Amino acid sequence: MNEGHGERVERFRVLYDAAYPRLMGYALRRARTRDDAHDVVADTMLIAWRRLDDIPTDERRMAWMYGVARRVLANQYRSTDRRDRLTDRLEHQAPAKPGDFDVVHEALDRLRADDREILTLAAWDDLSNDEIAVVLSITPGAVAVRLHRARTKLARELARLGVGSPAEKSMKSESRSRTPEGVYGIQPGPGEVERE
C-alpha cells in the first residue's frame, strides 16, 4: 500500500485510541510494576505501528493486539526471571476490596498458569470466547472447553477455602442442557496443589 506518513498516522490513530485504554488495563493487572506495564503497552504499540498492514481490520483487531501484548509480557517475565503473586506486585489495589477478595486471589493463585490466564482474560479483560481464541491462537471451541474446566477448578479451590457452595450451577441459560439428575459434587482432588 502506497500511503503517506500522515495517512498511516491517521490509520494508526484509530487503532491506538481503541486499544490504548484496554491494553493499559491488561498490562497493569499483570506486569510487576506500573513502569513495566507502560513498557508492555509501548512495545505493543510499536509492533502494531510497524505491522499495521498485518493487523486485522475487523472485530479480531483488538484480540490481535492483546495477543501481541501477551507475548511482550511473557518476554518481560522471562527477562525478570521471577514470578510474583499478582496482588503482591501490583502497586495499585482496588480501593475497596470485596470481602472475599483475598480468598478469591488465593484460589486463583492455586491454579495452573494457563487456567489463570483464560479466567482473567474472560473476567477482567472481558474478552469473548472468539477474542480469547485469537489471543491464545486456539479455536473458540477449545476456549469454551478450557474455560469451563478452569472455571470448575476455581470453584473447587474456592470451595476448599470455604467460599460458596460446592454445588456449582451455571448462571447462563442453556436451553440444550442435559445435566443429569443430581449434582456432581466437587470431590477433593488428589493431594498436591497445582502451581507453576
Added chain:
Amino acid sequence: MTGFDPIEMLRRADPLDPLEVPKDTTGAHARALFQEVTSMDVKEQEKAPRRPQPLLRRVAMGVGLAVFAAAIAGGAYALLKDEAEEVIVGGEPIGGDSMGMCLQYTEEMLANQEFAFDGTVVSIDEAAPQPGIDVPGVTVTFEVHRWFRGGEGSTATFDANGLVGETSLALTGPGLEVGQRYLISGTDSFVWGCGYSLTYDTAVADHWAELFAA
C-alpha cells in the same frame, strides 16, 4: 437452588483500581507515547531509541520482536509457563463446539461417561448405517495408551458416526484421523464429540486422570 458463579466472583475481585486505568488517549502518557511511536521508522530493523527519560524503555527490542515472530510461527504454546516441560497442546473438540448438533459440554456429563481413554486412531472402517441416521456408519479402532475408565487392553473399537472427515456433522472442528492422538470418551459403544472427545492435550489428560479417578 442457586450456586455461586466463580467468574462473577473473580470479576468482583479485580485487583485494578478503575481510577488508575486511562479511559481514553487524552492523558499525557498516551499522547506522548503516540508521538514517540509514530515518529519511529516502520522498518523493523531499527531499534527503539534509548533515552534517559524513556517512554519506550525496552532494552533489546529486537529480542522482543523475534519472540513475537517465533510465537506467531509456532502456534499456540503456554508462553507464561516457567518450566520448559515437554507438553502437547491440543484440546480441540472433535466435531466442533457448542454449535449446531452439539450437546452443551458439562464436566458433570464428562464425569459420567462410561468409557474414557487416551488413544491413537489406527483404522477407520465403514459400518452398516444405523437406523434413522443419514450418515454412513463408521467404526474407529484405537491403540489405547491409557484407560481412564471403562476398558482394558491395548486396542478398542467404537462407533464414531459423524466424527470422521467429511461426514462430520458439526463441520467446525477436526474429525478423527488415522495416526492422530486423542482423548476419547463416550457411552455404550459410541464416541461422543463436542468437547467430550478432543485432540490430545497434556493438561487435559492430567485433568481427565483426576476427574475419572474421583
